[in-house]
Amino acid sequence: MSNTVNRNEIKAVRVLTPRLQALKAEWEAAAPQVYVDDTLLFTQSWKETEGLPVDIRWAKALEKRLLECPLLLRDGELIAGSLTKFIRGNGTLCAMKPREIMKMVESGKFDRKTSDISSTNIAPADLDALKADAEYWIEHMPKVSSVNKSVELEMGPGVFDLLFDRGMVFEGRGVRYEMDRGLFQNYSAYGGGVAQVSVKCVENGLNYVIGLCEKERERMMAEGDENSHGTAQFLRKYWLLKATVISCEAFIAYARRYAALAREMADSEARPERRRELLRIADACERVPAEPPRDFFEAVQCVRLYHLVCWKESSDRPEVPVGRLDQLLYPYYKADKDAGKITAQDAAELLGALWLKIRECENLVTIPREQRAAPGSLLPNITLCGTDADGRELTNEVSWLVLEAMAQIKLSEPAIYIRYSEKTPPEFIIHALECNREFGGGNPAFLSDALGTKRYLDRGVPIEDACNWNASGCLGYHLDSLEHMGGGHNISQLKVFELAMNDGFDPRTQKQLGPHTGDAREFTTFEQVNSAYYKQLEYFTPILRKFKLLSWSTEIAEGPMSGLRVAMQYEDCIPAGIASREGGARYPEGRACWLGSRGLVDLADSLAAVKKLVFTDKKTTMRELLDVCARNWENAEELRRLCLAAPKYGNDDDFADEIYDELSLRVPEIMQAEVDPLTGKKPLLFIGAAAGHVGIGSAIGALPNGREAGSPTCDAACSVSPGMDTNGPTAAINSATNDRYAYPYAGYAMNMKFSKSVLNTPEKLEKLGWLIKAFMKRDGWHVQFNIHSREELLDAREHPENHKNLLVRVGGYSAYFIDLPPGLQAEIVNRTMHEMV
């Protein structure tokens, strides 16, 4: 299908019409409110359903919220679907982490996941109700963690010393020891993974899926079920299908409540124009999501409802990707356009309305700000472009309009990911860079279309499925309707290195966490240093794998269920009768066996410094260097400067790059050496980035690369350490891309910072486009650009009040600069800016 694009028409669209401007301003000015209705309804439902099968209880808890939560349709809104009754409301579920919520209640400080995080208000009556709700769950939550109990039984109590809150060899939320998980062992209905707007469900309508469930139930009752004969799985499936029907029907009913509300408002609406709009909403919400959308408007309304209801169901960690929005909407857009029903301007305004509704969704978070993985990030990723199974490039007019929506609305999210291929129209790339320059925030990011698809093909996924991936989470991606991602368990390579340098002893916790690999102060060759590190890694990898397996096994026994997720993966979950997060997805490996590794760049730089200064140039000794690191460079400024001046990854310098390359080969070899017992397949490896770099940095002492104790580590797996690349962007890319090793499953994001002056003409934008092309040619995976001036950033640190809208790209997300913790701010300021004079 050739998608001719009318550029002039696109260029002329004004996304922020007066109506949307007013809605945006109203939202921005609204005082953030704590929203409690959903948690109260959830608790009420949970009390009512005591004794029922657990899957049914989850479905009923969603049903209760959808049928009874307050609705809000603001004047001027073109599409319906508000998360709370407030213009700017933030909710949560007490059932998930009551103690943390109680802390917020007691302190009166309610953190949100977005800007001005501590200024959320709560009405006195709501505060009382929230307190009572949290108290109920504190009383009813398990007194012990069954995950920890099971782990302890199998692995002994010593394993806990390795976890995130202790020794931090294993890091990230998934491996915390201190956990306030309320009744349930996982974050949300999706089990730390994501549910997205499912194209297949939108296109078929949920009535179709309900029909499938009912037919399957009838069939199994009439003929039995060949998948589960004679086992308890038969009954699990029986109830799961019923729960799925309850969830889907509740979703449909929720849409129809909006239809009724809109119709009622229309009845008393005096302005004929507004009345027509309300009736259009009413018609659409009666139709979708039960039946397929009939036009562009209904499709947009449907996307809004999917995003919203997934969010509500997830409640605690609702990272709901919007998916390939241009591909989903284009058929409706084209049909309407051909029929003369809409113009590009109409569509742009509707996309703008959708954009605002998605951005409005916020929630309370209970992790302290400085520890937070992704401050300010809600991760409703939108993916554009890409090629199909036949290699056709799919950029269309909606792709262009989505870029316009981003550039013109200027909000931190949604983030856009462009699936870049050789065939992506160059003018689209340039326009994307233009939008980035105007908008800031490193948005959009570019992912390699070829590499993304190839990774699935390499796993044996057929091309028809493999080509349909979209960005999700902070640096992940997954297949729409076919894959359940989430819940990776990470290892901190820097802690492993620190242990190797201390004979397995952890200076911070004063415990022998690793095996004895020799006194590094006595090492006489670089090979000994290397070998001690790899021995430590070989020791910890199986422990991490087993820990993950045991945690997951107990999680699934007690964790929440998502009927919607089953519905969205109906082709696989329904016949199998297994929920998506329990492995019912067609490709469950991402849920089951995802191991993560963080800290490679600092590690490579540290090894390079050791090799260069101790063994090549003999400017220091192992003993001196490690002693100085142990006292955090105190009285050793000169040695620290030598360390900082040692070869660094990111400069196209073979000395450092060869070390990085070796790590990139050997770490996966070790971490993926054995098949995952649960799936019988090679575990997926995530070479991570932003989400953990502040956290892991806090537990690590000074390192030979010159880094000070406790400071954040490099923010991405292949970005250069801040300020350490001095040979320009091509050199940094040469270091970061290398076809000598196979890329891991995900991560490997490359952050680059450019000054606006490098992008101030169309020719220079075009050159940056070519830089991306070369990056992808060299098998790069993910690249994103922060475009601003250093002065601007420094001024924002001094005068945050003048830079409320300054967006920066951190790892897999954009955030308001002024909201970032000071350490992260400093790091961004220090990232080398590629600037030409």
Add this chain to the structure above:
Amino acid sequence: MEGTVFNIQRYSIDDGPGIRTTVFLKGCPLRCPWCSNPESQSFAPQLSYRYTSCLKCGACAAACPNGAIELLSDGLSIDREKCSACGTCVKACVNGALELKGSVMTVEQVWKVIRRDLVYYETSGGGVTCSGGEILSQPDFVAAIFEKCRGEGVHTCADTSGFGSREALDKILKYTDLVYFDLKHPDPKRHAELLGADATTVRSNLRYISEKGVALTLRVPLIPEYNNSAEDVDALARLARELAPGAAVSILPYHRYGESKYAAVGMKYALGALRENTEAELERAAAAFERCGFNCEVSR
């Protein structure tokens, strides 16, 4: 084959088509007062001192074999007469405040840097630019670099003031795909006074390149008070029409990014308080060239 180089700039996006690597040669017979690379003028390596990076530790002064460095309370005092640019102090400096500008490199060494970005040239239609300093002062070196590039299919651009012998020019042109040629002043007398270079040689070389049919871009640094008046730009445009009617024209607005580098190599910046061009002046200059039949862009 060796030459003196003071910088190799990768991802160079202002010196020709596509993504390029620009090799900056050291040494120039001209003394344009607006020069933004003062470290390019002397043919010999020079010690550069960045005050803001100096820890005032005195290690350099102690190391200097010539007694050229003195540590004062507010930084270093470098006696340029005594300094032999031997680099001993650079090695002693722990904070990178001292740097040697200019090093002798072989063609092979330069090529090793160039070849690392082959994929970017190929992807972007870019290549290699040799700039200065003045490339005509090191013609054999530049020719050898370009010959190597040609052999590997890399596009070559020669950025020159045009002040050099015909023989030198011919050596380079043999392997040159595109010439960037500076057009600095219309009046021969002022040209000689201001730049210290005879205008006749420059003009004759320009006409020669143009007539040879090598792709040519004229670069016009537009400097307030020097060549920025309506009369000057008209005269420049007419001169260009006479000498190189088929060339493209690029106007380079005056900037003072080079100012801080003067002090670092112990030189004085002559244009002290000179203002930048106004937008109207840039447009006026562009219009003058357009009236003479040129495609003219203002480089930003």
